[in-house]
Amino acid sequence: MNAALALTRHAARVVWTACALALHAVPAAASPEALRFVTKQFPPYAYTDASGQAAGPMVDVLKAVCSRAAWQCHVEVLPWRRAYQRIEAGEADGIFPFVNTPERRQQYVMSPNVVQGRYVLIGKPGGPGREQGQPPSGRTIAAFGPSEASRTLASVVRQHPGTRAHIEADPSAVVRKLLAGRYGQDGLGLVNEAVARWQLAATPPGSLQTVEVVREFNYGFALLRRPGHEALARQMTEAIQALCRSGEIRRRLEPYGLQAADCASSAAALQPASRLPRRP
The missing domain is CATH 3.40.190.10 (Periplasmic binding protein-like II)
Structure with missing residues (x-):
């Protein structure tokens, strides 16, 4: 009887140890990516509403992108020069609205075009x-x-x-x-x-x-070039492509009299930093 009881207790310890190891082996749920974006008082694209919160169609599109990518995004509306200073100092992750140009691709990873x-x-x-x-x-x-x-x-x-x-x-x-x-x-x-x-x-x-x-142009979002942001830019591209194909971007822009960019243009959105001649 004593031998059987000892064997049972040993088996129980083995089971508990195995369970504990299994729990440690399961990775903890990753916390949502927290990203800070800056923009300017630029109606109808982006502005501060009566409650002091960032609003406008490009803010709405960005929120939809962040929701789809499971990011926590904060948008701050600032004077444009201060917004530039904030992101160039590395105090923000992204900025909008931005036109995709070779010069800007030196410093930023650009999203697909969102609005014409x-x-x-x-x-x-x-x-x-x-x-x-x-x-x-x-x-x-x-x-x-x-x-x-x-x-x-x-x-x-x-x-x-x-x-x-x-x-x-x-x-x-x-x-x-x-x-x-x-x-x-x-x-x-x-x-x-x-x-x-x-x-x-x-x-x-x-x-x-x-x-x-x-001239005609397109606006999109820009992420500062820093470690990890290339992967985030790919997630942003996938989210914007999906929202564009579903018509969600068009529905968010039309009440403001704005036209959505061509969904096909997002296929070539993720472009590497352009090689520009060095300035003397």
Whole structure:
């Protein structure tokens, strides 16, 4: 009897030991990836709502991406220069809205394109040289910068000698000063068409008119190049592709009058850092 009891107790110890080892062998559930994104006050794309929270269609799309990838994402709306400073100091993981350019791919891993847009020249109707397609030579053109808009303006100035560029630090200043005639009677603004439309919503119709479409572009999200972010960018690409194919991105953008980017363009979204010539 004693021998049988000892054998039973030994067997029980073996079972408990095996269970304990099995529990240790099961990996703990990984905690969700916590990512910090910065953006700017840039309606209709992104802005701060009445409760002080980040809002807008690109914020909504990002939240959908983070939910699909099982990430915990925090979005902070800042002045654009401060947003740049925050991410360049490594104090944020991602930034948007961003246009995918070779220069930016040196520092960031870019997402697939999410929303289409256009840069246009706008001015007051009825002034000299305001006819559709009239070259902007000899006039002052204002743009917000530093930004993709100001870089586009630099290209316009190179193509039209005598044109004067004026860069505004406040993204709302270009439309406001155009309405006030601050750039001269024939002054123009190079603006994001959707942003200008949003800013002009409270003004009388026809206060400013489109003079010329300068270029089309696409916005997406950018992750700072750092260890581990290449893998996260692949997850982001997969999530955006799925949301695009399902029509979810289009449904989130349409109420704001924005057009979703072509889903096919996301196939080539994950591009390596471009090789640019070194600056002297």
